[in-house]
Amino acid sequence: MAELRLRPVEDPRKFVSRMQSVMGMSKAGKLIDALNRRAKAHEKGDSSCDELIYELKNADLLTSTTMTGATEGETLKSIFTWVCDNREYFGENILEVGCENGIITCFLARQFPEAKITAVDRCAPAIEVAKLLAQRLNVTNAEFICCELSELPRRKYDTLLSSRVAHENHALISSPAVKGVEAQAELFKGCFSEYASLLAEFIGEEGSLLSVERTGRTSLFAGWLYALEEAGLVPCEGGYAEINSRELGSPANFQALVLRHGAVSADALSSLGIVFEDKIDLSLKAWKSWMRT
Ligand SMILES: C[S@@+](CC[C@H](N)C(=O)[O-])C[C@H]1O[C@@H](n2cnc3c(N)ncnc32)[C@H](O)[C@@H]1O
Numbered sequence: 219m220a221e222l223r224l225r226p227v228e229d230p231r232k233f234v235s236r237m238q239s240v241m242g243m244s245k246a247g248k249l250i251d252a253l254n255r256r257a258k259a260h261e262k263g264d265s266s267c268d269e270l271i272y273e274l275k276n277a278d279l280l281t282s283t284t285m286t287g288a289t290e291g292e293t294l295k296s297i298f299t300w301v302c303d304n305r306e307y308f309g310e311n312i313l314e315v316g317c318e319n320g321i322i323t324c325f326l327a328r329q330f331p332e333a334k335i336t337a338v339d340r341c342a343p344a345i346e347v348a349k350l351l352a353q354r355l356n357v358t359n360a361e362f363i364c365c366e367l368s369e370l371p372r373r374k375y376d377t378l379l380s381s382r383v384a385h386e387n388h389a390l391i392s393s394p395a396v397k398g399v400e401a402q403a404e405l406f407k408g409c410f411s412e413y414a415s416l417l418a419e420f421i422g423e424e425g426s427l428l429s430v431e432r433t434g435r436t437s438l439f440a441g442w443l444y445a446l447e448e449a450g451l452v453p454c455e456g457g458y459a460e461i462n463s464r465e466l467g468s469p470a471n472f473q474a475l476v477l478r479h480g481a482v483s484a485d486a487l488s489s490l491g492i493v494f495e496d497k498i499d500l501s502l503k504a505w506k507s508w509m510r511t
Pocket residue numbers: 272315316317318319322338339340341344365366367368380381382383386387
């Protein structure tokens with residue numbers, strides 16, 4: 219973090235001025251416009267502008283690391299701590315899906331110098347930035363590939379890290395807007411099924427999946443867990459942690475899981491001690507991209 223000068227920002231106005239100072243007024247204006255458009259679109263259930271943001275953000279190494287540091291610096295710090303707390307699950311062959319600018323990849327490469335890390339992302343500029351970052355940090359045990367995870371040749375890894383990627387890989391399903399955590403969890407399971415089984419294809423028999431997602435302790439999280447369970451991946455004992463962070467001055471909480479292949483067990487969820495706090499108001503427009511009601 220210090221080496222990359224990842225400096226989190228609390229005040230959103232300071233974020234704008236920091237981006238202006240690295241990108242210039244005109245490019246920063248385009249980026250901020252795109253971020254605002256995305257926020258508005260998300261409220262209406264349209265998640266289609268993400269690609270443009272990733273492209274603008276990853277135009278060059280400095281812009282990319284400055285933006286990640288400002289917005290997600292605290293979160294990454296917490297993810298790094300969680301990785302270290304779970305180092306026994308990191309084997310010789312590590313696959314990271316959705317590596318973006320490679321900051322997490324380079325951290326893994328340094329933490330696990332004996333490991334070989336394969337990092338994939340579908341955003342070409344992000345992969346170029348990731349390669350530059352690895353060069354800058356003298357990382358030699360990571361390979362970066364630009365592709366959709368579904369296009370990556372199948373092989374089994376000891377460890378797969380999927381950090382904040384599942385929400386960009388869900389299916390749109392048709393359903394009435396049901397109420398109640400259990401009923402909603404069944405729906406969200408359907409949204410996540412394909413991504414969960416794709417991940418399972420890359421995990422060796424004794425391997426582990428480490429997942430970090432921002433779902434809240436809601437029916438969305440329950441659905442993600444059910445989809446993973448359906449794909450044959452069950453949480454390890456003690457394999458659930460809350461990652462509490464701040465992004466641009468607001469709380470940002472993530473649900474982190476360590477999972478392994480195992481028999482589907484009815485009490486796998488209850489053994490984690492998770493208290494699901496909220497069902498989701500599916501009638502909000504924000505869920506339009508998840509559910510055709
Ligand atoms: C929110 S960023 C997360 C970056 C990083 N993993 C982290 O936690 O900071 C999601 C990244 O995943 C990539 N991505 C999403 N779905 C993907 C897929 N199916 N295959 C490859 N890359 C994907 C996006 O291009 C983006 O760079």
